[in-house]
Amino acid sequence: MTLAAAAATAANAPLTAAANAPLAANAPQGFLSPTGVEIAFLLVGLVTLGSAIVTVTTKQLVHAALWLVATLGGLAVEYLLLTAEFIAWVQVLIYVGSVVVLLLFGLMLTRAPIGRSPDADSGNRPVALAVAVLAAGSLVWVVVDAFRTTWIDLDRAADEAQGSTAVTGKFLFRHWVLPFEALSVLLLAALVGAIVLSRRNARMTRLNDTPGDPRTPGDPRTPGDPRTPGDPRTPGATGTLGKPRPPGATRTSGDTRTSGNPRTNGAPSDAPSDKEQR
């Protein structure tokens, strides 16, 4: 699913760029003397397409996620070149800043081996390709059909440009209020659904729980060293590395870290970190 979506977004970018060319032919600017912005648009589109293709073809999971950053960032630049400044920054904020971080978080939590993971490929490649081409085709068709010969004036001042925050806000809340509200209800439903799902899982795990589960939030793990160089811990406190904690051992809250108790010292704290040494 992700593959198809990524491929679709990628395929969309340069195709709209290509679709831009005939538009330019009708416009007074002319077809054979493209402006700098148009050239930049095309080049960024090519880079975006390239990184999108690498995203779906690379055999390294985390690399795919990072190439996705390049793809989404390229799309943001395209928005910027089309004067849609607000959309561009929201794209960076939501997709690069949050979605990819979530993706990487999930990958690191489950499995993210360094190097190739040959089992990451599925046999659905041709189907995914077909879906991607179909989605890209329909998107391009919709966009081309909707805008036809509309020409964007790239030289207007920032506050009256088509994509500025003020103009976007006006359009959103005057002409598109109903879809906007419907979308927020959809998101709310998704949110509530996620909470319900996680609560049911929590109840089931609580039933199956053994009392010694080390991952309960009530685990009185001691807070760490506050990175102060003046830490009064005794330099001779050792014996921590060779003594792994049993995973099921719950410590009582009375067993907090004191300077006289070498067992609870997490790492060899007498080895000053590079930062403190400066």
Add this chain to the structure above:
Amino acid sequence: MTDVLDVALRLLVVFAVFLVLPLVVGQTEHKVMAHMQGRLGPMYAGGFHGWAQLVADGVKFAQKEDVVPADADRRIFQLAPAIALLPYLIVLVAIPIGPSEGAVGQLVDAGIFFVLAVMGVGVLGSLMAGWASANKFSLLGGLRTAAQLLAYELPMLLAAASVAMAAGTVSLPGILNAFEWWWLPWQIVGALVFFVAGLAELQRPPFDMPVADSEIIFGAYTEYTGLRFALFLLAEYAGIVVLCGLTTVLFLGGWHGPWGADGLGWVWTLLKTGVLAFLVIWLRVSYPRLREDQLQKFSWTLLVPLALAQIALTGIVKVAIS
């Protein structure tokens, strides 16, 4: 031609600020922490109260060998410090320091979105470093970084949205132009939420579990040496400058001051930023590190509701006075 010169000059100034201010904050941290703990701090490098200590540190870092672990993902490992540092440089371009048109590197229409979006990208550097190091401690640090970002991005955005509502614009100079002194008590909750969430996003104590040197040995940066490690440190201090500057601009009125707003606006901005930076250092010396679950709980059960309450309050007052 003058346009090109103008842009070049602005970028040069921003770059100089980017190079100088983080070092000033770093040196202040050395001295302030030392005096708070009854020590002297650096005293020798450069002569006068060790002012050149960080320069000497830089030279030391540059001389060290640049080691890449054998099992690491080489390219990503080497790219990570740049990804961590550059966003703060880019953000600095959009922060206005004075009332005039020319007192900002580049006027960005959707300023708040720009700064928050680009700041969020910096965390990718820590994630990449944590994963590419091929080290379990680093991976743990990366995981904690990601969890922390996901928890604290939301209250930060909500608090910033409250200011944007109050000003009726998302451009940073626009917000400053609309600022009145009574915004300070009006937006104080939002300011606290923004500042605390920003601290957490920068992984400063007491929110420094991702680097916790006594638990996971500096987290994502365990395997880094020499100049690349120095770049991560520089990113942390540049982050402090950016966060304090942003809090100043959004909540403390930036260049507004009791007097001298016309010619000395930039002094007020720098002064407020400096006071906030001192606060950041003070917090590091005063508070112990939170535990990972305490951190999540703090964000979701305290900061997010507070930010939402602030937005409601902003809306009510805004409707009442208009």
